[in-house]
Amino acid sequence: MKICVLVKEVPDAAVEKRMDPNSKRLDRSGEKNLNPFDTHAIEAAMQIREGGAADVDEIVAVTMGPESAFRALHKAVSLGADRSVHLTDEALSGSDVCATGYALAKVLESESPDLVLLGQQSDDGECYTIGAVVADHLKMPSLTQVIKIDVEGNKLRCERQAEYGYDTVEIELPGVISVGDAINEPRYPSLKAIMGAKKKQLDTKAVGDVGIEADRVGAQGSQTEVLGINPPPQKQSGEIIEDEDTNETVEKIVAWLDERKLLA
Amino acid sequence: MSILTYALHYEGEFNKNSLGAVSEGAKLAEELAEELGGEAAAVVVGGEDLTDELCATLGKYGAAKVYRAKGPEGLAQPVVDVMAKVVQDNGFKYALFGGGLLGFEIGAGLTARLGAGVTMEVTSVKAQDGKLVAERPILQDSAIVDVGYVGEPGIIIGRLNAFDIAEGGDGTAEVIDVDVALEDHSTKAVMVQRGEQRGADVNIEDADILVAGGRGLGKPEGFELAEALAEALGGAVAATRAVVDAGWYPYAAQIGQTGKTVAPKLYLAAGISGAIQHKVGMQNSENIVAINKDPNAPIFEFSDLGIVGDLNKILPKLTDAVKAKKG
Numbered sequence: 012m013k014i015c016v017l018v019k020e021v022p023d024a025a026v027e028k029r030m031d032p033n034s035k036r037l038d039r040s041g042e043k044n045l046n047p048f049d050t051h052a053i054e055a056a057m058q059i060r061e062g063g064a065a066d067v068d069e070i071v072a073v074t075m076g077p078e079s080a081f082r083a084l085h086k087a088v089s090l091g092a093d094r095s096v097h098l099t100d101e102a103l104s105g106s107d108v109c110a111t112g113y114a115l116a117k118v119l120e121s122e123s124p125d126l127v128l129l130g131q132q133s134d135d136g137e138c139y140t141i142g143a144v145v146a147d148h149l150k151m152p153s154l155t156q157v158i159k160i161d162v163e164g165n166k167l168r169c170e171r172q173a174e175y176g177y178d179t180v181e182i183e184l185p186g187v188i189s190v191g192d193a194i195n196e197p198r199y200p201s202l203k204a205i206m207g208a209k210k211k212q213l214d215t216k217a218v219g220d221v222g223i224e225a226d227r228v229g230a231q232g233s234q235t236e237v238l239g240i241n242p243p244p245q246k247q248s249g250e251i252i253e254d255e256d257t258n259e260t261v262e263k264i265v266a267w268l269d270e271r272k273l274l275a
Numbered sequence: 276m277s278i279l280t281y282a283l284h285y286e287g288e289f290n291k292n293s294l295g296a297v298s299e300g301a302k303l304a305e306e307l308a309e310e311l312g313g314e315a316a317a318v319v320v321g322g323e324d325l326t327d328e329l330c331a332t333l334g335k336y337g338a339a340k341v342y343r344a345k346g347p348e349g350l351a352q353p354v355v356d357v358m359a360k361v362v363q364d365n366g367f368k369y370a371l372f373g374g375g376l377l378g379f380e381i382g383a384g385l386t387a388r389l390g391a392g393v394t395m396e397v398t399s400v401k402a403q404d405g406k407l408v409a410e411r412p413i414l415q416d417s418a419i420v421d422v423g424y425v426g427e428p429g430i431i432i433g434r435l436n437a438f439d440i441a442e443g444g445d446g447t448a449e450v451i452d453v454d455v456a457l458e459d460h461s462t463k464a465v466m467v468q469r470g471e472q473r474g475a476d477v478n479i480e481d482a483d484i485l486v487a488g489g490r491g492l493g494k495p496e497g498f499e500l501a502e503a504l505a506e507a508l509g510g511a512v513a514a515t516r517a518v519v520d521a522g523w524y525p526y527a528a529q530i531g532q533t534g535k536t537v538a539p540k541l542y543l544a545a546g547i548s549g550a551i552q553h554k555v556g557m558q559n560s561e562n563i564v565a566i567n568k569d570p571n572a573p574i575f576e577f578s579d580l581g582i583v584g585d586l587n588k589i590l591p592k593l594t595d596a597v598k599a600k601k602g
């Protein structure tokens with residue numbers, strides 16, 4: 012079995028994220044990191060490999076992003092991927108969900124994986140959608156938010172929480188699965204794996220290398236446009252108590268609740 | 276035809292968020308009547324429980340027509356096949372979804388199939404110069420972007436509870452059966468079991484006071500602290516998805532996008548970060564109190580009283596103090 016894991020480079024959680032008012036895009040300057048949600052997808056691939064129910068020949072990390080995104084691939088490799096593919100091209104910049112999903116599907120097509128794994132969301136874009144977009148292009152069955160995967164022959168038995176409770180769904184491979192963050196506890200990379208990551212094969216691809224039609228990607232190929240950015244409606248900010256003396260804190264909470272007749 | 280809304284149903288009843296979306300679709304179609312002709316429609320996919328009577332009730336929420344197709348329930352890709360055909364055959368300009376998991380998956384699939392633009396987590400839609408513009412909060416609700424559509428159709432996926440249900444009279448909708456051959460890949464996912472309720476069947480919807488616990492409780496036993504406080508306050512205990520998925524607390528107690536929506540007099544959150552998917556299920560509570568050790572936790576952005584501190588220290592003392600006060 013060959014597994015491709017889609018990973019993304021995102022601004023570090025500690026960086027305050029904001030929109031660039033000129034370009035109307037996310038300001039992605041500052042410290043960056045591998046999208047934390049994607050570490051669960053890599054870990055899921057590793058657990059399939061180590062679980063023994065399937066023979067995993069290869070785990071390939073795939074990203075689309077600016078030049079700097081190779082660092083997210085190094086991180087992915089240090090967490091267990093065998094090699095990585097970096098789709099990067101000026102023509103891709105400003106792609107919306109429709110364009111990004113199409114471009115990623117084209118790279119994946121060139122790899123012909125049996126299973127594509129993704130994270131539940133990107134920490135910056137938070138679209139929750141790339142998995143289903145990619146699956147439709149690849150004509151593969153797909154599920155998002157999966158928190159348990161069991162391999163049974165060429166099928167996966169998956170569990171996830173949906174509108175009315177927990178669903179168990181069987182999908183036939185090849186398929187596309189986005190994993191929820193409750194699926195596993197990602198491992199920490201060893202120092203040796205971190206050092207070794209730079210030496211593993213990393214292929215850089217441009218739009219033309221994987222047959223992407225340039226007019227379907229980038230800002231030009233996108234089907235949505237940001238017309239404006241506005242602040243949210245002003246809400247009166249609440250009271251904050253820093254707990255120093257807990258007896259005092261508790262007294263304040265009780266008084267606050269009592270004032271609002273919540274202790275009747 | 277102008278706007279096509281997906282209506283999710285389960286066990287013979289339409290999903291509340293879908294009814295909100297159908298109502299919203301009808302309202303928007305009316306606002307764009309001059310440009311689009313004004314008619315709003317709904318689409319349903321399922322089995323025998325989608326009776327003529329049930330489908331026609333969508334007319335009450337403003338749908339003029341209901342397209343009905345046979346197909347498996349609870350899976351997104353068959354619905355993508357149906358909607359792609361209905362949109363293309365009838366020239367719909369927009370496809371609309373209420374909040375929930377399937378809406379995201381179907382909307383995303385349709386995006387790929389039709390090469391269409393999509394906006395998700397939409398909290399409001401407005402008609403502007405004959406087109407629809409979707410408002411989407413981003414970056415933990417710190418900014419709202421206005422998104423417009425370049426081509427057709429435009430796909431709009433709402434945030435949970437974003438669209439109000441409006442019963443516009445007693446109209447019934449015309450039900451039109453459509454026959455759609457499913458794509459090969461759409462038949463390769465099979466529902467084995469749907470809607471399993473994990474854990475005890477607790478009732479949190481009728482409680483005036485809820486003490487909600489999250490991953491910050493540290494371990495399953497951490498819920499004992501929340502239960503003791505809830506008992507002292509005369510309320511019930513609720514939970515986040517993180518702890519429900521981890522098996523610490525029953526699914527029936529979960530608040531949020533794939534859980535329950537509540538609006539009690541008091542919502543006291545202990546060890547909850549305040550992710551959007553949790554917030555959408557409780558933001559209309561009258562009084563929100565949060566205890567979290569991280570001063571930057573998003574929950575403090577929408578709580579009326581925030582306590583920055585360790586819940587292990589605070590909860591036991593708070594329980595005692597509440598008991599003492601109530602006598």
Ligand SMILES: Cc1cc2nc3c(=O)[nH]c(=O)nc-3n(C[C@H](O)[C@H](O)[C@H](O)COP(=O)(O)OP(=O)(O)OC[C@H]3O[C@@H](n4cnc5c(N)ncnc54)[C@H](O)[C@@H]3O)c2cc1C
Pocket residue numbers: 131132139156376488489490491492514515516517518529530531532533534535545546547548549550551552553566567568569572584585586587
């Ligand atoms: C499609 C989708 C649907 C979802 N549906 C839901 C849903 O229905 N409901 C839901 O809740 N979530 C849902 N989620 C998940 C949601 O995004 C969050 O992951 C989840 O709400 C986080 O739960 P939490 O606050 O318990 O955990 P965390 O985010 O891990 O937060 C734990 C908090 O506890 C604090 N803490 C830790 N220790 C202490 C201590 N000793 N004292 C005080 N504070 C402490 C930490 O500072 C932290 O802020 C959904 C996600 C997706 C993508």
Ligand SMILES: Nc1ncnc2c1ncn2[C@@H]1O[C@H](COP(=O)(O)O)[C@@H](O)[C@H]1O
Pocket residue numbers: 017018019046048049052073074075076111115128129130131132133134136137138139140141142
């Ligand atoms: N540019 C990208 N390159 C590779 N994978 C991506 C990219 N954008 C999103 N993904 C994957 O899609 C998942 C969901 O992202 P999103 O739909 O943006 O919330 C992420 O967790 C990644 O696995």
